[in-house]
Amino acid sequence: MIPPKLHGHLLQLAETVSILLAYKLTPDSLRQILINFTKELKTQLSPEALKAVESAEAKAVLRALAYRRED
Numbered sequence: 001m002i003p004p005k006l007h008g009h010l011l012q013l014a015e016t017v018s019i020l021l022a023y024k025l026t027p028d029s030l031r032q033i034l035i036n037f038t039k040e041l042k043t044q045l046s047p048e049a050l051k052a053v054e055s056a057e058a059k060a061v062l063r064a065l066a067y068r069r070e071d
Contacts, residue, residue: 002049010049011056014038018060 002010017034020026042050 001046007049007052010041010045010053014053014056015060018057019064022061022064 017038021031021034042053045053
């Protein structure tokens with residue numbers, strides 16, 4: 001089980017990474033590093049933590065898309 005404080009940080013990290021991936025000016029090299037990092041990280045998570053992280057990612061992507069429409 002992941003400690004609650006670490007779990008909160010993982011959710012913040014998932015949101016941040018998702019926003020960076022959705023941002024059109026993120027360099028491809030950084031994008032690839034982030035993709036590989038999140039794949040590796042997800043293999044280490046419990047099913048419950050994985051669901052929470054994927055939920056945070058989805059929310060961040062939707063928020064990033066909303067910001068993009070405003071530009």
